[in-house]
Amino acid sequence: MDGMMASLAIEAATYVVLMVVFTLLAFVSRGRDAFKWSPELRQSALTNVLMLHIGGLNGVLYLLTIVPLISLYHTVGLPVLPETAWTHVPFVLKALVALLVYDFSMYWVHRWLHTSWLWPAHAVHHSDPELHFLSWSRGHFIEQFVIAACMVFSSTWLGFGIREIFGLALLQGLHQHYVHARLDWNHGFLRHVIVSPQLHRWHHAEVEAAYDKNFASIFPFFDLMFGTYYNPGSAIAVPTGIGNNPDNNVIALILHPFREWGRMLAERKRVSAAAETA
Template sequence: MLAESGATLVAIYRAHLFSPANLAVLSFVVAFTLLAVAIGWRSRVLSPLALRNSAASLATLAVNILMAPVVYVVAGLAGAGYGRLGIPSIPESAWDGVPWLVMAVVGVLGKDFADYWSHRALHTPLGWPVHAVHHSDTHVNGFTAFRIHLLEVVTMKVFYIALLTWLGIPAGAIVAAYVVASLHTAYVHLELDIDHGPLNWLVASPRFHRWHHADVPEAYGKNLANMIPIWDLMFGTYHRHDRCDAPMGALREGVPDTDAAKLVTLPFTLWWRQGKAALARRWPRRGPAA
């Protein structure tokens, strides 16, 4: 039994790690890294802090790639559980004849809506220890998009299953939505003061998202939309989008920025602290009797 389980796990790893999708992600990361280093070298913005933060982001991504089969298995279990609920869904055949571009737009809107609510959940006390890894970068740039804890990837997958499965959108349109969202995510994390003017409410800019990473109380839990800020306007989490010169990261909460090993274990460290604090409030220590 144990041997069969081990063989199954090895098979999953081989199939997933060397799948076209995973190899495409790896190719994109390599190309993005080379381009970013070339541009950074020419513009002389590769400070020691930027390099250490970027290295930690890439190390976090490497862990996620190695652990990707785990996400695959968890997503499969979540999908199976969702299927057993018997929730009505639009059959994929209903999309026959619908222009591909329309399906792609629906896919982008649906994915971004799910991303908004998963992002909002990650900014709650229970979710923050996971999302704090992404916010730990004190030198936000394109590599910050790769700094996502494995548990955050799992959380996002569960939200996609719960909020998007019923749409029945063909896989091709969903893949297109993922590609657009991935490119935009890298874009909004760039260390550039770019604003979209009258289109700020429609398409998130680097300036809009930089406020989300600002380590100032007024910006906490604000500008949660990944691509479409209208969600923030609708649900009360929109923040200003003027130039942001505030410090980045979460150092004031004791979150490390360049230690990749600590970032991998950070959710468990912060949950442990939360648990101890909750116990201390529930059963405070009493001083010696007078």
């Protein structure tokens, strides 16, 4: 119980720090406009926090996911680089290699999440009509499990342990909050090195030319390498969200993939029945 209270206190403090940091960044970017939260934005922010705790994997559940996944990796006997492989490698370089391997894997997992049968689970993250720093918290537990598995498998293979994996997950999580923030920054000469808020906003854009673009989480050069890089300029005014949008209804968001899969199965049945009678 004490552990649970401590965990909730840490999460509450984290939200306060994130709020202060991202409001300051927005102030630098947009001036006093940064302090104006429309009713839609407030509703979206509340939904995203609730989604993290009800429909996603919060810190405690994440811990309960990562630890069993690491055990599963070792129980199955998947390969692990020997510890001696890192003996002469500085820690920063080791962390950079781990982030590169993670992001390369995540690039392909993200492309996979955009294909027909997995899209309903990932669409929950894309459903936010008011993209802002808390939008990263809007993710369905199915998708969050896939992301956690990607982090665990790519890092365990390199010989990383639980503490190192949590360190990477924390770094990656902070960067994800940043790329969803309401900032129109493109990182100038570093725009092909590290994903910017502008680049990721185009990934969420409800604009046909931007569909299935900018899959990389951290390193945009993966998008350049695989032909999915797209940044025509300012993204702050582009609409975001999805077509059949459950908007800010938490229950509808949690049920969304199951409803969509039901609809897709019914459609598949209808098409094959029509083909049989033809």
